[in-house]
Amino acid sequence: MNSKIIAIAAIAIVITAGCGAFLLMNDEEGGYRSTDNTGRLAIMGNANNDDYLDKEDLATIDAILDGTVNSDDYPLADANNDGKVDSEDRKMVERMIDREAMSIYYVNGNDEIKSVSYPLNRTVVVGTNAALTMQAVGAVKAGKVVGTTGEATKDYCLFSDFKDLPKVSTSLLAADYDAVTKIGNVDAIITMSSKSYLKNESTFTEAGIDVVRISSSDGMKAISVALTIGYLLNLEESANKYAKFCDKVISHVTEKKNTIDSGDVKTCLCATMANHVSGTISDFYGLTTMCGGNNVADWSTTTKQFNDGDEWLLNEKYHVDVFIHFHNYGYDTSADLSSMYNTYRENFDAIQTVKDGNYYMINGNMPAVVRLAYTASILYPEVFGADYGDIVHQEYIDSFIDNLSSEGYKVTDMKFVLTDSDFGITS
Structure with missing residues (x-):
């Protein structure tokens, strides 16, 4: 792997690992402009690593060319992907700023630099x-x-x-x-x-x-994806609107999380698919920790399967306050969810947390930032509000899902978090 790919991958790790730490926003009369500088807009030519392709990128390239800054710190400055930053990159960025139809380079979801016709x-x-x-x-x-x-x-x-x-x-x-x-x-x-x-x-x-x-x-990396694909589609305005929405939610969650006393931190585990418990590198693990949960998973794989007859999850160290199961079950308000809920819950009904009635199922058919809001409201309803997930979700639909918002879709007409009480199950 060459040094440029390593540098870009390092930026991607920063995006995924610590979004809330540096998502600062300006929302003044002059309009919103993100101050993120972690390279979320993964377009070669976004020289200064912000969320925009504009004249500030030319200024960064000029600084590289005159030796004021080191090109190693700006891996996206190599617009034409030829292994060096020079006047040809500046010319290419000028054309990109003018939004000319051309072949450009971007970083895909596997941290590979690829070309695409723009x-x-x-x-x-x-x-x-x-x-x-x-x-x-x-x-x-x-x-x-x-x-x-x-x-x-x-x-x-x-x-x-x-x-x-x-x-x-x-x-x-x-x-x-x-x-x-x-x-x-x-x-x-x-x-x-x-x-x-x-x-x-x-x-x-x-x-x-x-x-x-x-x-x-892939968790909060989805913001980078939206900005990048928005650029490739020449839909930057709507992509930046979505990034603003995500930044606002993450900033709010981070602020509230920091008010939680250490003695009030909830322990948790989360699962996906039928019977896979999320490990420390899972996106779902990241959601629980981002909103202040103490996820006790101690295996470094994405998931660990809990099959019928297994006993490892019955260990007392995994007896947590909350068990959250992420499962996609759609938006149809007329759907019968009872049999689905019972089928998935039964995969974990031997563990004490579920026996105690602390099993929650979150509908996974939502972007990561909305799942984050629901997770926060489950773990800390007294901090975020029990309806925080629904509030964020409704704003997401009203702002970005035109086919649902035009029909007046209300998330409160559907249960996006399911619990035992919804189906008359008692501990």
Whole structure:
């Protein structure tokens, strides 16, 4: 791995590990402008590592060229990705500031530098979290999504704006090449960073269709994803609006977390899928610690499975105050959630926390920052308010999910956090 990739990866680690520490915002009469300088806008040419591609990047390149600053501290300054920062990068950034149609470089969800034809105008989306990101930055409303997969957007309430788009497969993970080319003039496939998605990537790239891999399910890194994909789609205004929303929530959670006395800190564990308990490198682990929880998971893998007959989770050290299970169950207010809840709860009903009635299920069909708000309200309702998750969620829908907001969707008509009391289960 070359030094530039290492430097960019280091920036990405900072983004993921400590968002709340440096998300300072200005919201004065002159308008909002983020002061984040961790390279969340992962576009080569964003020389000064902020959230914008503008003349300040030229100033940073000038400082590099005259020796005032070290180029190693500004890995995104190498706009043309040729391994050095020189006058050619300055010329390229000038063109980028003018938003010329051109080939540019960006950092994808796997921290790889890739080229893409800018701007993207006709994209196909593969993956549910990718679809959520495209909604948040206004890509669907702007007509920049021209196809998707049936499984990824099967929640026809949340994704009603995808319903009439051509489907390029029935799978969550794949796209059929013939179905994509039948749509015509597709610029790119937007999909997830995992190689489980779009295993036939080379078929598309060899045909001149870019593949943009994003890590939008990766906790707070999703803000970087939104800013970057927003730039590639020439939807920077809406992407920055979304970043502002996320920054506001994270800043509020951080401020409130710092008021919690050490003696009042709640212990917790969280789970995903059917029976996988999240480890220390899991995004869900990060959500619980970000809002002040003491997550007692002590294994350094993403998850650890708890199968029928296993006893490891019954150890007293895992007897926590709160057990949170993240599971996607959609936005349909008429859905019967009882059997689903009982099925997933039964996977953990042997542990003491669940027996005590402290099992919570959070609907995972939401961006990380909204899941953060719900997690905070579960752990510390007296600090954040029991309805804090619903308040943040409603603002998210009203501001970014046009198909739901136009129908007057109210999150209080649906239960986005489920507990035993919702189904008459007593301890």
